[in-house]
Amino acid sequence: MSGLRVLVGCKRVIDYAVKIRVRPDGLGVVTDGVKHSMNPFDENAIEEAVRLKQKKVVKEIVVASCGPAQSQETIRTALAMGADRGIHVELPAGTEADLQPLAVAKIFAKLVEKEKPDMVILGKQAIDDDANQTTQLLAGMLDWPQGTMASVVDVGDGNVTITREIDGGLEDISVSLPAVVSADLRLNEPRYATLPNIMKAKKKKIAKMNPGDLGVDIAPRLKVLNVVDPPVREAGEKVPDVSTLMDKLKEKGHL
Numbered sequence: 001m002s003g004l005r006v007l008v009g010c011k012r013v014i015d016y017a018v019k020i021r022v023r024p025d026g027l028g029v030v031t032d033g034v035k036h037s038m039n040p041f042d043e044n045a046i047e048e049a050v051r052l053k054q055k056k057v058v059k060e061i062v063v064a065s066c067g068p069a070q071s072q073e074t075i076r077t078a079l080a081m082g083a084d085r086g087i088h089v090e091l092p093a094g095t096e097a098d099l100q101p102l103a104v105a106k107i108f109a110k111l112v113e114k115e116k117p118d119m120v121i122l123g124k125q126a127i128d129d130d131a132n133q134t135t136q137l138l139a140g141m142l143d144w145p146q147g148t149m150a151s152v153v154d155v156g157d158g159n160v161t162i163t164r165e166i167d168g169g170l171e172d173i174s175v176s177l178p179a180v181v182s183a184d185l186r187l188n189e190p191r192y193a194t195l196p197n198i199m200k201a202k203k204k205k206i207a208k209m210n211p212g213d214l215g216v217d218i219a220p221r222l223k224v225l226n227v228v229d230p231p232v233r234e235a236g237e238k239v240p241d242v243s244t245l246m247d248k249l250k251e252k253g254h255l
Helices: 040-054 071-081 101-116 133-143 196-203 242-251
Strands: 004-009 011-014 035-036 060-067 085-090 117-124 146-155 159-166 171-178 179-183 206-209
Touching: 004 040, 004 101, 004 196, 011 071, 035 040, 040 060, 040 071, 040 117, 040 146, 040 179, 060 071, 071 085, 071 133, 071 196, 071 206, 085 101, 101 117, 101 133, 117 133, 133 146, 133 179, 146 171, 159 179
Parallel strands: 004 060, 004 117, 060 085, 085 206, 117 179, 146 179
Antiparallel strands: 011 035, 146 159, 159 171
16 A cells, blocks of 8 residues: 555654752643653654654654744754654643643644545654543544554554553554554654755755644633642651561551
8 A cells, every 4th residue: 555645743842861849830831941852752753653654654754743933943853854744733831731632633633624644643642741642532533443552553454453551461553544643652662863854854845834824722721729749758768677577567557
């Protein structure tokens, strides 16, 4: 099977190695002056699309990102990995934290109408909100079958076979195209963009638009009331023998 068009999502998030700090007002986390990068699960989604293109299954890869002006850097990274062109749905600076999965799904549904892809591949979740909702919401809006948390993707003649981890083992499912798929970290090992491909990516096209152009209302439906740091873990205590350990456990009510 050849000639598929794939739409892939890529989100700009705080880098996974950054130590998160809660804002003084307790309504979010500090993002100013903090390193950002592509959501790791989205890297897996892009890598899988590129591998399918290398197998001649996919003809064109379109990447899309919703976020501030800096999201173009994330799109350029995806283009350097092997995507063909990008779409940037730009948000006003400082409002990206209010963009919720329902609004993202609505935006992608409109992009599907415009681009008419045969498959949408998204990361199963973003590491900033850990929602794991956009794929499912989008599939419902489009009335397309979905294959979530994929660790193996095999595209056949008009269908996609997906292996996904479940409690106690693995599950294989087959869905017909067009379909929405979400990528797990075990799906692949994302490649590093080479310098020549980074230079080529600068010449690839990125279409710019905003949610209003797509007729999407991105007003948040949920309100964050408070964000707090996790409790500080207490230091451990060494004991000389098992008898003392048992006494300590009884003292703390664990036995």
